[in-house]
Amino acid sequence: MTVVASIVFYVAAAIAILGGIGVVSARSPMYSGLSLILTLSQLAVLFLLLGAQFIAAAQILIYAGAVMVLFLFVIALLGVEAYPFLGRHLPGQRPLSVALAAILLAGVIFFVAENPRAITGAHSTVLQSGGNVEVFGRQLFTSFFFPFELTAPLLIVAMIGAVALSRSRRGDTNA
């Protein structure tokens, strides 16, 4: 990687981690959501660094665009004030969960550090030749055609489910 790419990586990674900390530690769900948008947009930059241009565009359009707008809309709809910071926890829940998460992180980092060869497979030039979107589209519509088609009924089912859930019930007094 070039020097510029390295700098971009470290800046994007730092902002992404800060955003992740914000998601977890913000008191209000609104700030959590805005931090998540920050993280997701930086992940799009990282996807670009990885040569996944289509995924980077989809990340911005689907996640930072559609999904997070839905999130922020629901947060605004339900009202931020409606959430007191609920302090009731299981005994020792917070330190215990942080400790368990630290063990998880240490395990993954240990694996990555121990097996540097396991993650550097044969370099091929498939992605470099003919542009990323073309290769991606060819894979999507040949090898992964059936999963791709299955996303259509999945989205339909999700849409119908959401409409059925949010429809006010008949005879509901507080509709």
Add this chain to the structure above:
Amino acid sequence: MNLTPGPEHFLVLGAILFTLGVIGVLTRRDPLIIFMSIELMLNSVNLTFATFSQQLGSADGQVFVFIVMTVAAAEVVVGLALIVSIFQTRQQIDVDELDQMSG
């Protein structure tokens, strides 16, 4: 130590983001924030997929990312509808209070 970002840097970043998501799910009581933490975890896995895809020179990992994004979008739609529906009937939502289905 090699400071030029290689695949292991991306993988460690993905691990850090995933761990942050785990901490969010384990410590927070607000279902919306738990939900956003799950999104964070899904995205960290997407980053890992894209890293391996680039490393192996194959677009398969990127197709996986695409599928994960689709499933996550469907999940968000249904999950948020559920949260809104619960909120309409309960007026307050703390995941510890939602225990009607426990035996």
